[in-house]
Amino acid sequence: MKHTEREALSEIILVNPNLDKDSLQDKLSILDVRVKTSSGKYIDIEMQLFNKYDIEKRSLYVWSKLYEAQLSEGQKYKELNKCITINILNYSFLPVARYHSIFQLREIVTHAPLIDDIELHFIELPKLKETAVSLDEGLVKWLLFLKGTEKEKCEVLAMNEPQLRYLGVFKPE
Known part of the structure; x- marks a missing residue:
């Protein structure tokens, strides 16, 4: 297909x-x-x-x-x-x-x-395997966020995907 x-x-x-x-x-x-x-x-x-x-x-x-x-x-x-x-x-x-x-x-x-x-x-x-896909793909970043990836990885995702920062989940400490 x-x-x-x-x-x-x-x-x-x-x-x-x-x-x-x-x-x-x-x-x-x-x-x-x-x-x-x-x-x-x-x-x-x-x-x-x-x-x-x-x-x-x-x-x-x-x-x-x-x-x-x-x-x-x-x-x-x-x-x-x-x-x-x-x-x-x-x-x-x-x-x-x-x-x-x-x-x-x-x-x-x-x-x-x-x-x-x-x-x-x-x-x-x-x-969805984090190592098997490119983290530059927007869909994958969102899916990893939804999947509940570890906090450190989520912070990296948020830094590279501005829309994730607006959710208020990722705040600089």
Whole structure:
């Protein structure tokens, strides 16, 4: 599967993290972080500390609710924008060594994409090895911070990633 190019984010708009229920019987979904980019893409970032053995279905369900919530009565389907779910897991989930796996909707033999509107990310923190990746990569710095790296290493990360300093976790002594 070919990796997609990453879009530079010029603006992020925080939106309501609650996904509306269509009826009283529907399951209430609360997203950890839900954003909308300036190009109209919706991104949901979920943090899972414990394996409840349902993350693949949960991720697809949340994605479907994000996608469905974009349209109002009378709107055309072509107005739907891409939705991305990012699952940051504090446990191993997939039978691969990679810490970051990306899934899209593709034809099973040719791998030709059907549509670019669906993208599911699974980031498995236990598989992230500090020595195996470049600390210059912004994503890795944030993941190491989330993983709870040793204090001294976190301070080095914060010095090289200014946004981490703004969290107030890393204060000069």
